[in-house]
Amino acid sequence: MIRTAPDGIKEVSPPLSDADIEALKAGDRVRITGVLYTARDAAHGRLFPLIEKGQPLPIDVRGQIIYYTGPSPARPGDVVGSIGPTTGGRMDTFTPALHKLGLKATIGKGGRSQAVKDALRQYKAVYFGAIGGAGAVLSQFVKKLSIVAYEDLGTEAIRRLEVEDFPVIVVNDCWGGDLYQDGMKAYAREGP
Amino acid sequence: MREIHVSAIADAVKKLCIEANCDLEPDMLRAFDRALRTERSPAGQQVLQILKDNAQLAQTKRIPYCQDTGFVVCFVELGQDVHVTGGGLYDAINAGVSQGYREGFLRASIVRSPFDRVNTGDNTPAVIHTDVAPGATLKIMLMAKGGGCENRSKYKMLTPAEGLEGVKEWIIECVRTAGPDACPPLILGVGVGGTFETAAILSKKALLRELGSPNPDPGLDVLERELLDRANRLGIGPQGYGGDTTAFGIHILTYPCHITSLPVAVTIECHAHRHKEVTL
Numbered sequence: 001m002i003r004t005a006p007d008g009i010k011e012v013s014p015p016l017s018d019a020d021i022e023a024l025k026a027g028d029r030v031r032i033t034g035v036l037y038t039a040r041d042a043a044h045g046r047l048f049p050l051i052e053k054g055q056p057l058p059i060d061v062r063g064q065i066i067y068y069t070g071p072s073p074a075r076p077g078d079v080v081g082s083i084g085p086t087t088g089g090r091m092d093t094f095t096p097a098l099h100k101l102g103l104k105a106t107i108g109k110g111g112r113s114q115a116v117k118d119a120l121r122q123y124k125a126v127y128f129g130a131i132g133g134a135g136a137v138l139s140q141f142v143k144k145l146s147i148v149a150y151e152d153l154g155t156e157a158i159r160r161l162e163v164e165d166f167p168v169i170v171v172n173d174c175w176g177g178d179l180y181q182d183g184m185k186a187y188a189r190e191g192p
Numbered sequence: 193m194r195e196i197h198v199s200a201i202a203d204a205v206k207k208l209c210i211e212a213n214c215d216l217e218p219d220m221l222r223a224f225d226r227a228l229r230t231e232r233s234p235a236g237q238q239v240l241q242i243l244k245d246n247a248q249l250a251q252t253k254r255i256p257y258c259q260d261t262g263f264v265v266c267f268v269e270l271g272q273d274v275h276v277t278g279g280g281l282y283d284a285i286n287a288g289v290s291q292g293y294r295e296g297f298l299r300a301s302i303v304r305s306p307f308d309r310v311n312t313g314d315n316t317p318a319v320i321h322t323d324v325a326p327g328a329t330l331k332i333m334l335m336a337k338g339g340g341c342e343n344r345s346k347y348k349m350l351t352p353a354e355g356l357e358g359v360k361e362w363i364i365e366c367v368r369t370a371g372p373d374a375c376p377p378l379i380l381g382v383g384v385g386g387t388f389e390t391a392a393i394l395s396k397k398a399l400l401r402e403l404g405s406p407n408p409d410p411g412l413d414v415l416e417r418e419l420l421d422r423a424n425r426l427g428i429g430p431q432g433y434g435g436d437t438t439a440f441g442i443h444i445l446t447y448p449c450h451i452t453s454l455p456v457a458v459t460i461e462c463h464a465h466r467h468k469e470v471t472l
Contacts, residue, residue, distance in 0.1 A: 134258075155299050
């Protein structure tokens with residue numbers, strides 16, 4: 001579900017539909033409320049053989065959002081420690097297959113491959129950027145956390161987060177828009 | 193001969209690990225303020241402000257500034273009149289890292305082998321570079337080096353004919369290719385000269401200098417300023433969303449060089465430049 005708040009920021013709650021995705025454009029500021037699943041390098045390494053064999057995954061990715069992060073441990077009494085995004089590009093080889101299964105968005109930082117950008121277009125999905133290195137601030141938007149799979153991976157386990165107003169920005173949309181390219185062009189100054 | 197017991201070393205390293213990850217150094221906070229005065233991009237302004245707030249929150253709540261609490265890199269200056277007692281210096285540093293990362297609720301990010309990828313669980317071992325120095329003190333300069341930006345670090349062996357111009361072009365190319373991935377605003381540590389490995393170590397060591405301070409070599413200082421200006425003209429901006437603040441600083445260290453060689457290494461550091469030092 002998606003709606004635009006009075007302050008112009010788009011509010012998104014998974015599960016997301018094709019129509020929701022079509023309404024998101026590169027550069028849009030977005031607040032997410034609802035469930036995010038965390039997965040990064042090692043978790044993707046375990047999901048991929050399952051996908052290749054056509055076996056069920058420990059999470060149903062249809063309509064969902066995967067957040068590339070490996071949080072620091074929570075202090076006693078806290079929900080989570082620091083929880084900022086990790087580099088999305090390292091997951092590029094896995095991402096198109098997940099979008100094919102119905103995953104609607106990923107959250108990371110840094111650029112994605114052309115194959116991922118093509119998959120966003122083909123399967124109607126988006127890539128969100130969260131602020132890299134702002135893990136302390138981002139932890140404040142996480143209200144609940146549980147481990148869903150691969151607990152032995154520690155920080156790389158798949159976690160289910162319940163978030164409220166988690167702030168992201170659309171980096172790559174399903175129309176070919178790319179915030180990184182547009183932003184750089186707008187502020188590049190010629191000169192030696 | 194002055195004696196320093198390993199327990200004092202471990203305690204000091206433990207404290208450095210926790211403080212480095214929760215208390216961003218004043219030179220970094222000043223860099224955010226300087227950038228907020230000049231950044232034209234509204235998105236860039238917003239990112240810089242959030243990162244400043246993030247530093248404040250990390251400090252007051254004692255949670256890490258970034259969830260990637262880094263690979264501990266220690267530059268040690270061991271006075272030649274110091275005798276470390278009670279055990280090994282490196283074991284003491286690793287004991288401090290282990291205690292600091294466990295007790296400080298910092299993320300364990302180190303795997304015991306690049307191939308089997310099993311996490312060591314306490315962020316050990318550290319990477320330790322040791323210089324022997326005159327005197328009777330032990331100085332430890334510690335960095336909690338983030339992985340995302342480290343992955344964008346580069347090395348190139350240029351030919352002497354490529355010269356200074358070649359070095360400049362390649363450094364700017366490193367900033368361009370690091371782009372949004374390395375969490376700009378960036379700090380670049382550049383090592384030029386020496387051999388293959390000296391250049392890389394110098395590039396990391398260059399990051400230890402206080403951000404915003406002039407290079408003690410006036411020629412290199414001019415070069416650093418020129419390169420910083422060029423980096424910030426690329427337009428990448430905070431987080432790569434576009435803007436004027438792509439880098440906070442470029443620090444260069446050099447070493448004498450073989451007549452055939454012009455090695456250049458660039459360590460890319462993100463805005464989570466966590467560094468602390470102690471002298472025992």
